[in-house]
Amino acid sequence: MLPCQRHLFDIPADVAYLNCAYMSPLMKPALEAGTTGLARKAHPWEITPDKFFTGSDEFRVTAAQFIDCSADCIAIVPSASYGIATAARNLPVKKGQSILVLAEQFPSNYYPWQRLTEETGASLKVVAWPENNDWTAAVLKSLTADVAVAALPHVQWTSGGRLDLVRIGQACRKLGAALVLDLTQSLGALPFSVRDVQPDFAVAGSYKWLLGPYSVGLLYVAPKWQGGIPLEENWIQRANARDFSSILYTGNYDVGARRFDMGERSNFALLPAAVRAMKQLLEWEVAQISETVGALNRQLANAAADMGFSAPSEPLRAPHYLALRRKAAIPKELPEMLAREKVFVSLRGSSIRVTPHVYNTGEDGERFIACLRRIAVVSRT
Numbered sequence: 052m053l054p055c056q057r058h059l060f061d062i063p064a065d066v067a068y069l070n071c072a073y074m075s076p077l078m079k080p081a082l083e084a085g086t087t088g089l090a091r092k093a094h095p096w097e098i099t100p101d102k103f104f105t106g107s108d109e110f111r112v113t114a115a116q117f118i119d120c121s122a123d124c125i126a127i128v129p130s131a132s133y134g135i136a137t138a139a140r141n142l143p144v145k146k147g148q149s150i151l152v153l154a155e156q157f158p159s160n161y162y163p164w165q166r167l168t169e170e171t172g173a174s175l176k177v178v179a180w181p182e183n184n185d186w187t188a189a190v191l192k193s194l195t196a197d198v199a200v201a202a203l204p205h206v207q208w209t210s211g212g213r214l215d216l217v218r219i220g221q222a223c224r225k226l227g228a229a230l231v232l233d234l235t236q237s238l239g240a241l242p243f244s245v246r247d248v249q250p251d252f253a254v255a256g257s258y259k260w261l262l263g264p265y266s267v268g269l270l271y272v273a274p275k276w277q278g279g280i281p282l283e284e285n286w287i288q289r290a291n292a293r294d295f296s297s298i299l300y301t302g303n304y305d306v307g308a309r310r311f312d313m314g315e316r317s318n319f320a321l322l323p324a325a326v327r328a329m330k331q332l333l334e335w336e337v338a339q340i341s342e343t344v345g346a347l348n349r350q351l352a353n354a355a356a357d358m359g360f361s362a363p364s365e366p367l368r369a370p371h372y373l374a375l376r377r378k379a380a381i382p383k384e385l386p387e388m389l390a391r392e393k394v395f396v397s398l399r400g401s402s403i404r405v406t407p408h409v410y411n412t413g414e415d416g417e418r419f420i421a422c423l424r425r426i427a428v429v430s431r432t
């Protein structure tokens with residue numbers, strides 16, 4: 052278990068921020084790294100050509116440690132949707148086949164597949180919400196011979212439901228189906244390894260559980276797809292990019308997944324901030340973060356149970372991700388009511404989504420429960 056790390060964040064004592072799944076706060080050292088990076092643009096003569104590559108490669112090397120792969124398998128992308136669109140551009144899908152998604156899957160991992168079905172004559176196959184909260188069993192049952200691509204998360208974003216990706220990966224390989232993962236709501240808070248899961252593509256935005264800035268993320272591309280077609284064609288993806296004096300065009304790309312990098316990927320402000328935050332997470336260790344945040348969530352789930360709220364239990368629920376439901380409807384205004392008391396959570400689907408991190412104190416949790424008790428009682432009458 053990690054001790055509270057609030058001193059690294061600029062969170063006032065009276066703010067109970069329990070909303071990492073919405074957007075994590077940037078820690079002070081990451082803000083400093085980003086600010087220093089942004090300031091470089093005031094002195095462009097100091098931005099030598101090598102800086103277009105060193106910062107990006109540091110991002111790749113650091114990000115690869117969360118995925119358990121070589122840095123060459125990482126592309127730098129602006130968003131989850133960009134990574135999913137890259138996968139959809141490259142995976143073969145034929146008429147009559149299907150693409151598997153979950154009920155209530157996040158739109159960035161739904162629309163690109165919907166578009167692909169319109170273009171190919173394939174269809175979307177939606178895994179229905181499992182009554183017993185066992186998303187893994189529901190996915191395994193839906194993985195039939197017609198499935199060309201399973202496009203899934205590690206954690207279902209409205210329920211906190213956790214998928215056993217090792218078993219799902221095995222089932223996909225047996226069928227010859229591709230596996231595409233959106234890890235935005237899990238990477239950094241839930242251990243993951245491409246060696247165990249063997250996905251074809253996996254993407255994560257950095258602004259949630261990687262504690263990074265907005266508009267930068269990582270895309271893992273399995274070696275078998277690294278000869279594919281990127282969404283954009285730009286100069287820095289090409290093999291001769293390091294030679295700034297040359298204007299020769301080349302048909303050759305830089306090595307590994309670099310061909311899938313977004314344009315202007317060498318962002319001098321965002322990348323240092325993202326790297327600094329990831330280094331801190333690695334120092335804390337993902338398994339320890341999961342355990343620490345999980346312990347707080349268990350306390351909150353127990354306290355909320357007295358008020359008639361329930362959540363799937365672990366391991367069907369990811370430890371870092373608590374979604375509380377009850378029989379009576381939850382008022383839509385609940386997040387605003389809590390925000391007036393400086394307690395911050397989200398309402399997603401029909402659940403109150405409570406997502407703490409290592410900057411939260413036990414007192415934050417107690418304040419949430421006390422406010423919920425007051426509001427829940429009032430809203431039922």
Ligand SMILES: Cc1ncc(COP(=O)(O)O)c(C=O)c1O
Nearest residue numbers: 130131132157159208235236256
């Ligand atoms: C599961 C999931 N994926 C992705 C995103 C963000 O998508 P994008 O990076 O395309 O904006 C979110 C944001 O809430 C999310 O919850």
